[in-house]
Amino acid sequence: MSKKLFLGLIILLGLLLRTWHLSDNPLGFFADEADIGFSAYQLLTTGKVSGKNPSFYLPSFGIFRPSFSVFAATLPIAVFGLTEQATRLMPALFGTINLIFLYFLIKEAFNDQLTALFSVFLLAISPWHVHFSRSGFEYVYFPTLFTLGLYFLIKGVRLKNWFLPVGFIFLGLTFYTYHPAVIQTNLFLILLFPFIIKKIGIKNFIWGLAFFLVMAIPLGVGVKNGRATGRFQQLFAIGGERETLIQATTRSTTLYFKQFSPRFLFKQGDIDYPSWGVTRHAVRGRGELYWWQIPLLILGILSLIKNRRKQNLAGIILSIWFFIYPFGNLFNIDSTPHANRTIIGVIPFQILSALGLVYLIKLIKNSLFQKILISVVVVVILTSLRNYLQEYFYKYPTYSSGYWGWQSGPREIIRFFKENQDKYDDLIMTGSFNGADIFFKFYAPNGCDNCRLGDLNSIESNRHQLFALKPEEISLPKQNIIIKKEIFYPNKETAFLIFELK
CATH class of the missing domain: 3.40.50 (Rossmann fold)
Structure with a gap:
């Protein structure tokens, strides 16, 4: 099978997993989904949202939400009407497009097509990514645009041309997809800048940064008028009394490492925590990653260490990506790791797993043993995928349609x-x-x-x-x-x- 055909089949699989029975599962339609859909409908029919002109932040339940999800929803709603499926369709399509962007990103960063194909396949079947791609929420737009922006940024660093400002534009656009992107994208770039300035030169760096700052102007205006900060203030209000600096630091540090805990990643995911009764964000009894990714992640780390000179920039980017991923959840006053606020982390885990799988295959020189290994891996992956889909499509609706879930009715x-x-x-x-x-x-x-x-x-x-x-x-x-x-x-x-x- 040619690699192009394999890539096409992976993307088709990813599309199928994200669109199959989309209006019926998740079972129910949460208020935020309805709000995004109706806001898009208002834009199409009146040119305004709740009486206000279109902007980078739109009214939503007494605060303001970043507007990208609403503008994106206008296309399917214009074609299919104001329905649940139309509202959920664009996140499903963006989740699928994310696979394509990831392929080009990994080819550019690691210069290895096999790693790119494995990364795309793992993201296509990722419970974490599939779950949020099937909702009408704004979450999945962030990793999709971040992946695209990072692709152009890395390509611009290598070629020192117009790809660099294009990368900054798309990374700046992530601000208007989901509130945590403001923290995670800015922190990512701040940590990355010292490693790329010498490679691109100060002139190209300033040129690219200028585009990024232009993209950040609406964010600055939103911070000044409170539209960009309302959700953060709401989360603190829900949390209760203000914390001392020591309390906040202790809580945030504990919560940071919980995002890397086996309980969250491999066993339980974002569900059934003592302080968190919501069932919308994960399938019960399953982590955000598959259990068989544990050895692949370890091998992926070994691969990065072994190839640190050849893949220096790629390794740095991946390390920073892992470092910043929990930060989207640290400003919420509770003790629970959240999959939606840290959805940007779904991609580096798949990349590192893919690096580990390629490293494992290359460790085995005997072609017969390689074929046996690949066969075993395929059986394990397909069995896990089948089990996850059975849980998601048959068992998940039985406990996620009530008040703490998708609130059907x-x-x-x-x-x-x-x-x-x-x-x-x-x-x-x-x-x-x-x-x-x-x-x-x-x-x-x-x-x-x-x-x-x-x-x-x-x-x-x-x-x-x-x-x-x-x-x-x-x-x-x-x-x-x-x-x-x-x-x-x-x-x-x-x-x-x-x-x-x-």
Whole structure:
């Protein structure tokens, strides 16, 4: 099989893993996804978001989000309409495009096509990367643009030409994908600068830096007016009282090393921590990496040490990448490692694993033993992938569709409301969702005038009302209500009852 064909098959596999049953799994549609989708819809239909003109930061639940994800979502929504699948499609495509950018990055950095192919394959099947590529969140845009920017930067360092400022432009663009990118991209470049200034010359360095600073102007404006810092302030507010410097340093140091812990990387991932009940970000009982990557990572380190002279700059870049990856989570006051805030780390782990795999193959000189080794590796990888997909598509929905997961239910509720709104004076949905009001906007963009949020306190005896509440929110005797529809979670537990009063 030719290497180009192999690359094409890997990309096709990556696309399939990221788009298969995209609207049904994850099961549910979280408020942030709906907000991004509806904001894109507003841009298409009114040219504004919540009455404000387009900018690098757009209104979102009382704060502002970086705008890249909203602008990206406009294309599929313009083509397919305001749907869950259209909202999730662009992250899935960017996750796939990330594979292509990674291939060119590794070829440029390590000058080895086999390492590039293995890196792309490992990223294509990475649970960490697949998981976030299948959501309508903004997370996956960051590693994709970072990879592209780094490719042009390394190429520009080698050729000393216009590729260098192009790299700085794409790296600067990461600021407007996801809040942690501001910390991680800046820190990465600050640490990298001393190693590349001599290679490119001070003139080229200043020229490239100028482009980067231009890209950072909207960020500076956002910091000044608070739009770029609202999310960080919100996280600190959620955390509670302000910490002393010693407390903050101790907590951040502990949390930094938790991002490298076997529990997070290979056993548990971003789920089931004592202080973190959210089930949206990982499959239970599985780490962010596969267990078989452990020996490959060790071999990858040995490979970098052995080839440190030939791959000096590439090794430095990879080391800095590993160093900065946990920093996206250090400003959150909790004790839990987070996969979304450190998603930039998914790529260096795959690169190092690929280096280890190539190193292992080259260690074995006998061609027969090489073939046996490759066969064993293929069987182990495919078995692990099959097990992960079974967990993700069949078991994951049974425990991730509730409040601490993807909060399924609003689609079915509002669809029923729209079908029956002419029969009732009021259609009242529980507010027991994050940002519950956004779901009326997303699922009924043309309006549902008599739909609103509420509970049993909204009862008015002189009005014909329809309610959609959780069973535990209904304190009325069963004989006092007429159930019109029952909505279930995948585990057959009743999620919501749609009813009217007798």
